[in-house]
Amino acid sequence: MSQRKYAPTLMVQGTTSDAGKSITVAGLCRVFARRGYKVAPFKPQNMALNSAVTANGGEIGRAQALQAVAASVEAHTDFNPVLLKPNTDIGAQVIVDGHPVGTMDATDYHQYKQIAMPAVLNAYQRLSDQYDLILVEGAGSPAEINLRDRDIANMGFAEAVDCPVVIVSDIDRGGVFAHLYGTLALLSDSEQARTQGFIINRFRGDISLLQSGLDWLEQTTNKPVLGVMPYLHDLQLDAEDAIRADQSTQDAVVKVAVPVLPRISNHTDLDPLRLNPNVDLIWVTMGQSWPQADLIILPGSKSVRDDLAFIRSQGWDKEIARHLRYGGKLLGICGGFQMLGETIQDPQGIESAAGESQGLGYLSMHTELTANKALVNCEGQLQLDNSQAEVAGYEIHAGRSHGPALSQPLILLGDRADGAISHDGQVIGTYLHGLLDKPDACAAILSWVYGKAVETLDIAQCREQQLNHLADQFEQHLDIDKLMAIAGLSSSNKERP
CATH class of the missing domain: 3.40.50.880 (Class I glutamine amidotransferase (GATase) domain)
Structure with a gap:
């Protein structure tokens, strides 16, 4: 465990890729920014081909650039210290602190993580010195036990800085309780202990029909369900990587x-x-x-x-x-x-x-x-x-x-x-x-x-409207006060504990 002093931190991990980690961090960034906190998004390691240029002249994942907008701060390379951009099925360009250090295959990169981890921790420390709250996004799933050794993206990072974790899962995929219970079961004892609760994402229908499952999950794991987010059909925000194919074409010219x-x-x-x-x-x-x-x-x-x-x-x-x-x-x-x-x-x-x-x-x-x-x-x-x-x-x-x-x-x-x-x-x-x-x-x-x-739209204005809509939904459906307590924030003021 680290002995360094860090800012209040909350890490969002997921049961799978595309479980809702990026959107959860973006929504929480806007929630806490609207409450007056100076918030930094952070993703230790990202793999994506959608990227952005930061104010300090480096490259980070597009999701972290969106989260910076949500937090009303300028994007910085410290928000995503390691970015992997695949250029073949087995290799990727490795970008550290905003700049490429080379192209590596999976085996080489696994060895390189020993070098990447200090860069991750240094970036996190710099943010910790400047911000009231750091909201961290994991990558993939912490239950990928074959990647546990030298992990810098999920529990490896959380253990290194001793931060609390919540796990999000997408119920629209099916099997949400198996995903959450199974993910928790595959974690070590210390990782289970730092997992402070669950968030269920993209729920459709009558919430009362889900209640017996929520009760079972809480009783079985002794972990709270911190909220159930509805399926937001009209949410349109920058994709981390996947292509969104839905669009309205009725009046297209x-x-x-x-x-x-x-x-x-x-x-x-x-x-x-x-x-x-x-x-x-x-x-x-x-x-x-x-x-x-x-x-x-x-x-x-x-x-x-x-x-x-x-x-x-x-x-x-x-x-x-x-x-x-x-x-x-x-x-x-x-x-x-x-x-x-x-x-x-x-x-x-x-x-x-x-x-x-x-x-x-x-x-x-x-x-x-x-x-x-x-x-x-x-x-x-x-x-x-x-x-x-x-x-x-x-x-x-x-x-x-x-x-x-x-x-x-x-x-x-x-x-x-x-x-x-x-x-x-x-x-x-x-x-x-x-x-x-x-x-x-x-x-x-x-x-x-x-x-x-041809009439156009203002994408920046649309992004702001969507982020505020997302934050409104989070305020309504998540237990924000409990999340603040988990992160170590005082609900009565914006001072660090």
Whole structure:
């Protein structure tokens, strides 16, 4: 056990991946921030391809960036000191304190955890010195006993800092009592002792029908059920990794097709379209027939050359060519932008095996992948069809592009240019994630596609509304006072005990 002095802390672990850990931490961040606490979200180790750039110029998981918004604080690399970004089925880029340290397979990374753990504890200590409360998100499940050795993501971290844990489970999957009871049973005695209760997530129906099960669970485990969260059908927040395919299409005037790449990254770029009732955004998956669309978007990718090969293996390159012949528009973002050029070179094997791939050839440019990753937040003006709409976003990429196509940029970012517009005006590309976040920029893109104005939404405003709605539900359905007591917070003031 640690002898260091830490801020009040509560760790949320889950019985499975996607049990509701990220949303629970985000909701609690907003609950406590609204009560006047200075709250820090924290995830010791995250594995995700959706990421964000922090105010201090590093990279963290998208979920922690959302939790920072929920807590009304600027995102910082200390919120997610270890981020794993898979680029193959057996390997991932390892990012520590916001910057890549190399690519490792599972065995190498297991050994590397001995080095990663001090970085995790140092980040946690820095947060502890600055914040009233730290809300920690686990990863996967603490019951993955094959990963217990050198664990830094779940109980290994909780034991190291001696913090209390609550376990959340998704009842919509079925078997919630088996999940909770079985998870607890697989923990060591000390881990069971620090588990202070359960949260049940995504419940539908009459709560009275669940009561006998809740009573059994509490009596059998001697642990309280701290709340049962209803299934929030209308909740729309940034996904940690999984693609949300639900959208309203009844009144859509613009159809957008997006290929789901094996290593798709930062697909949250498309949320302003996915959530817009005027847009029918269709995720095209392997083996699916290609839909008719006004716009095709090639999204970000963690393994650009491999994902480009996948596009060709599916025959999607031919569908894109056909789409353009019939007057459709094409947008590439980050890795998708690189695919639009003539070649992609990876001489050092940064993302996959060293080599060179032929691009789709729609922009006269070449890209070389380099070890130095661009990580920057930026603002500028769109340069499309006489639009000067403001854009704001971030760059996360290892590639450097050059060629004549860049002389007609899509965006001006202060004293530099970004992206490209093809000579015929049908193809555009950019390195900027968040291109569509500003309503005016999104409107300009949709006008370029549709030929006239299309109503857009303000994704930042939507995010705020959703976070407040989530917090309202948590206040109603969770025992917040008991959670405060578990964390070590006084309910009468905001002073540390």
